[in-house]
Amino acid sequence: MPHVAADITGLVLAGGRGSRMGGVDKGLQTFNGTPLARHAVQRLGPQVGRMVINANRNLPTYESFGVPVWPDGIADYAGPLAGFLTGLERCQTPWLLTVPCDTPLFPPDLASRLADALAQADAEIAMVSAPEPQDEGGPPVLRAQPVFCLLPVNLLASLREFTVAGGRKIDAWTARHRTVLVPFDREDDAPDAFFNANTLAELAALETHRAK
Numbered sequence: 001m002p003h004v005a006a007d008i009t010g011l012v013l014a015g016g017r018g019s020r021m022g023g024v025d026k027g028l029q030t031f032n033g034t035p036l037a038r039h040a041v042q043r044l045g046p047q048v049g050r051m052v053i054n055a056n057r058n059l060p061t062y063e064s065f066g067v068p069v070w071p072d073g074i075a076d077y078a079g080p081l082a083g084f085l086t087g088l089e090r091c092q093t094p095w096l097l098t099v100p101c102d103t104p105l106f107p108p109d110l111a112s113r114l115a116d117a118l119a120q121a122d123a124e125i126a127m128v129s130a131p132e133p134q135d136e137g138g139p140p141v142l143r144a145q146p147v148f149c150l151l152p153v154n155l156l157a158s159l160r161e162f163t164v165a166g167g168r169k170i171d172a173w174t175a176r177h178r179t180v181l182v183p184f185d186r187e188d189d190a191p192d193a194f195f196n197a198n199t200l201a202e203l204a205a206l207e208t209h210r211a212k
């Protein structure tokens with residue numbers, strides 16, 4: 001398990017196509033006036049030893065946020081697992097913590113809670129589980145959020161093998177390892193901490209929701 005924040009590299013996943021936003025670069029869309037990826041860097045930065053952004057377009061713009069930018073090693077937008085792979089290949093700390101660029105309100109104690117749960121469960125991977133509103137209404141239900149993962153670099157060979165064979169689903173890969181799901185549903189947890197924006201309308205709604 002990570003012993004100190006310095007053992008962890010925080011990686012912002014911003015390498016997607018943003019198709020549901022009309023193909024724009026999601027990480028550069030603004031939330032309360034700040035580009036989403038910069039938001040994530042600011043939120044995760046204090047929790048970890050170093051930060052990087054994983055992006056595939058507009059690299060100079062991402063570089064202007066003051067952290068290294070690593071594009072996917074696999075071509076053609078292979079999905080978030082391509083970002084995990086790049087992170088594990090290039091990071092110089094024993095641990096990697098991934099967050100997506102489109103969930104600007106994730107908790108300020110994300111890293112420490114994942115690390116604590118990992119140690120307690122003696123697991124290899126810690127993954128967030130967060131309340132999600134149900135489409136049909138009713139009370140929110142806990143769901144795994146696979147893009148929020150704390151993982152050790154010694155899983156690189158395993159992930160490489162999985163992706164070379166064509167594997168693309170995060171949870172299909174993490175199922176090969178001892179994975180602890182870490183619930184973020186305490187009374188003092190913000191219920192919207194893991195709300196994400198897939199469309200520009202959802203992003204605007206998230207801003208106004210929080211402004212209330």
Ligand SMILES: Nc1nc2c(ncn2[C@@H]2O[C@H](COP(=O)(O)OP(=O)(O)OP(=O)(O)O)[C@@H](O)[C@H]2O)c(=O)[nH]1
Binds near residue numbers: 018055072079083084
């Ligand atoms: N590195 C990398 N990250 C990706 C890739 N595809 C998605 N992601 C990231 O994974 C996270 C969740 O993905 P989505 O919410 O589906 O984002 P997206 O793929 O850009 O958007 P859609 O095209 O609308 O699905 C986001 O942070 C994306 O940036 C990819 O091919 N490479």
Ligand SMILES: [Mg+2]
Binds near residue numbers: 016017
């Ligand atoms: Mg996608």
